[in-house]
Amino acid sequence: xxxxxxxxxxxxxxxxxxxxxxxxxxxxxxxxxxxxxxxxxxxxxxxxxxxxxxxxxxxxxxxxxxxxxxxxxxxxxxxxxxxxxxxxxxxxxxxxxxxxxxxxxxxxxxxxxxxxxxxxxxxxxxxxxxxxxxxxxxxxxxxxxxxxxxxxxxxxxxxxxxxxxxxxxxxxxxxxxxxxxxxxxxxxxxxxxxxxxxxxxxxxxxxxxxxxxxxxxxxxxxxxxxxxxxxxxxxxxxxxxxxxxxxxxxxxxxx
Amino acid sequence: xxxxxxxxxxxxxxxxxxxxxxxxxxxxxxxxxxxxxxxxxxxxxxxxxxxxxxxxxxxxxxxxxxxxxxxxxxxxxxxxxxxxxxxxxxxxxxxxxxxxxxxxxxxxxxxxxxxxxxxxxxxxxxxxxxxxxxxxxxxxxxxxxxxxxxxxxxxxxxxxxxxxxxxxxxxxxxxxxxxxxxxxxxxxxxxxxxxxxxxxxxxxxxxxxxxxxxxxxxxxxxxxxxxxxxxxxxxxxxxxxxxxxxxxxxxxxxx
DNA sequence: TTGCCATAGTTAACGGCGTTCATTCTCCTA
DNA sequence: TAGGAGAATGAACGCCGTTAACTATGGCAA
Numbered sequence: 147x148x149x150x151x152x153x154x155x156x157x158x159x160x161x162x163x164x165x166x167x168x169x170x171x172x173x174x175x176x177x178x179x180x181x182x183x184x185x186x187x188x189x190x191x192x193x194x195x196x197x198x199x200x201x202x203x204x205x206x207x208x209x210x211x212x213x214x215x216x217x218x219x220x221x222x223x224x225x226x227x228x229x230x231x232x233x234x235x236x237x238x239x240x241x242x243x244x245x246x247x248x249x250x251x252x253x254x255x256x257x258x259x260x261x262x263x264x265x266x267x268x269x270x271x272x273x274x275x276x277x278x279x280x281x282x283x284x285x286x287x288x289x290x291x292x293x294x295x296x297x298x299x300x301x302x303x304x305x306x307x308x309x310x311x312x313x314x315x316x317x318x319x320x321x322x323x324x325x326x327x328x329x330x331x332x333x334x335x336x337x338x339x340x341x342x343x344x345x346x347x348x349x350x351x352x353x354x355x356x357x358x359x360x361x362x363x364x365x366x367x368x369x370x371x372x373x374x375x376x377x378x379x380x381x382x383x384x385x386x387x388x389x390x391x392x393x394x395x396x397x398x399x400x401x
Numbered sequence: 402x403x404x405x406x407x408x409x410x411x412x413x414x415x416x417x418x419x420x421x422x423x424x425x426x427x428x429x430x431x432x433x434x435x436x437x438x439x440x441x442x443x444x445x446x447x448x449x450x451x452x453x454x455x456x457x458x459x460x461x462x463x464x465x466x467x468x469x470x471x472x473x474x475x476x477x478x479x480x481x482x483x484x485x486x487x488x489x490x491x492x493x494x495x496x497x498x499x500x501x502x503x504x505x506x507x508x509x510x511x512x513x514x515x516x517x518x519x520x521x522x523x524x525x526x527x528x529x530x531x532x533x534x535x536x537x538x539x540x541x542x543x544x545x546x547x548x549x550x551x552x553x554x555x556x557x558x559x560x561x562x563x564x565x566x567x568x569x570x571x572x573x574x575x576x577x578x579x580x581x582x583x584x585x586x587x588x589x590x591x592x593x594x595x596x597x598x599x600x601x602x603x604x605x606x607x608x609x610x611x612x613x614x615x616x617x618x619x620x621x622x623x624x625x626x627x628x629x630x631x632x633x634x635x636x637x638x639x640x641x642x643x644x645x646x647x648x649x650x651x652x653x654x655x656x
Numbered sequence: 657t658t659g660c661c662a663t664a665g666t667t668a669a670c671g672g673c674g675t676t677c678a679t680t681c682t683c684c685t686a
Numbered sequence: 687t688a689g690g691a692g693a694a695t696g697a698a699c700g701c702c703g704t705t706a707a708c709t710a711t712g713g714c715a716a
């Protein structure tokens with residue numbers, strides 16, 4: 147691991163000198179870098195994660211495969227960088243939806259959930275790469291989660307903040323405190339390391355419970371694991387979403 | 402697709418003649434067949450889905466790769482057959498847990514959910530193969546879900562039956578009927594094709610809602626998508642499980 | 657202006673992969 | 687006992703990631 151290139155960053159004697167004044171070399175380099183990732187994504191979309199190959203990328207770019215090693219240490223490193231970009235893209239989509247949803251936390255939650263589903267359904271291959279079964283090579287990416295600014299943590303932040311705002315406004319129902327203390331409080335170090343030590347246990351519960359429901363439903367739809375049950379997963383999603391936010395608005399579930 | 406071997410079945414002029422009297426040839430064939438799948442599973446477990454290769458299997462068996470084409474039409478067909486076996490194994494584990502849980506539907510649900518999680522956590526690679534991102538090649542396997550005896554449908558059956566029994570015993574709370582009629586009733590043809598036309602809408606809802614929660618939580622744990630949040634996913638699982646069955650026992654969620 | 661050298665790119669090669677084809681061997685049966 | 691079906695082989699094709707040695711080039715320092 148003595149290599150100098152890990153996806154970006156220019157190896158060079160003097161480096162980039164002044165900020166906001168990239169040299170010609172640097173511009174060419176970043177241009178090639180993003181072209182590689184764009185081509186990788188195109189392959190991902192058309193043929194799945196396994197279709198991403200250095201040779202195919204190079205062929206499409208009019209290059210030879212070994213040239214890509216000037217930009218990435220390995221195919222895995224390239225895929226990892228692509229996964230990071232996709233995480234950021236998804237985060238921005240979700241955050242934008244939140245900002246467009248007004249001030250009501252419940253409306254914000256619904257907007258974020260819908261944006262998440264829509265992006266996922268529209269980009270199944272990308273979803274599989276960042277939120278599906280971790281391929282060997284993506285594993286390393288998952289491991290580095292102690293970082294406070296890990297894309298995964300960053301992605302969860304707007305959800306967390308909204309649920310926190312909601313809790314401050316009204317104390318929605320939760321499982322018994324005793325159960326949360328016993329089953330949850332002792333195991334929240336990772337979450338609190340990323341989102342602040344003071345996050346209330348009720349917020350942590352609502353976040354984890356809600357996120358796992360959202361993730362389960364969406365990934366079953368994206369992976370076609372619902373096809374045997376339901377012909378319109380979107381309608382099921384809407385129902386579950388209303389049922390979920392109903393918890394917070396105190397709306398009864400009784401028929 | 403004019404090939405005769407699709408995983409089992411002996412191509413031959415006379416075939417297997419009398420039942421329960423397999424010829425020597427047949428015995429050797431099925432023995433080799435299962436040895437191939439066993440080796441494939443070993444590779445799956447140690448190196449992930451991509452590590453399954455005909456050449457590695459053959460090497461380990463003291464054979465050459467083309468010989469495997471006597472037993473499977475392609476690598477994809479082999480993986481598909483393996484996935485079918487794993488589905489059956491998981492189904493049996495879950496069914497066994499149900500039968501060991503006594504007569505109470507709620508106890509049965511908890512036992513099945515725990516069995517599902519335990520198998521999944523103990524066999525992450527197998528879980529990824531059958532319940533994770535569908536690789537190209539597994540897609541075909543997912544498509545054939547119109548079959549009433551598809552392994553996926555078969556796997557869901559004990560869950561469905563238990564929730565049905567529960568509904569017959571006590572009418573647990575559900576979302577408003579109007580919402581279920583609108584969002585669910587019109588899209589349940591696939592489920593009813595597999596599990597009977599007469600399944601009540603409340604049972605379908607509870608099944609889908611519960612299964613997606615279970616699947617979401619377990620797959621996040623198996624895929625390490627919870628590592629940044631919680632250090633003991635098992636405790637979170639227990640809490641969610643209690644919270645879920647609490648819906649059915651009328652237990653309040655208020656702290 | 658000249659000369660240097662880091663950088664970007666090339667070709668060739670290695671080993672591994674799925675798959676096909678022609679061929680050989682072996683066992684069962686008619 | 688002869689023949690044929692089935693099992694397995696070796697060689698080959700075209701992919702793949704990766705490494706190593708090599709060449710061309712553009713920008714900076716003397």
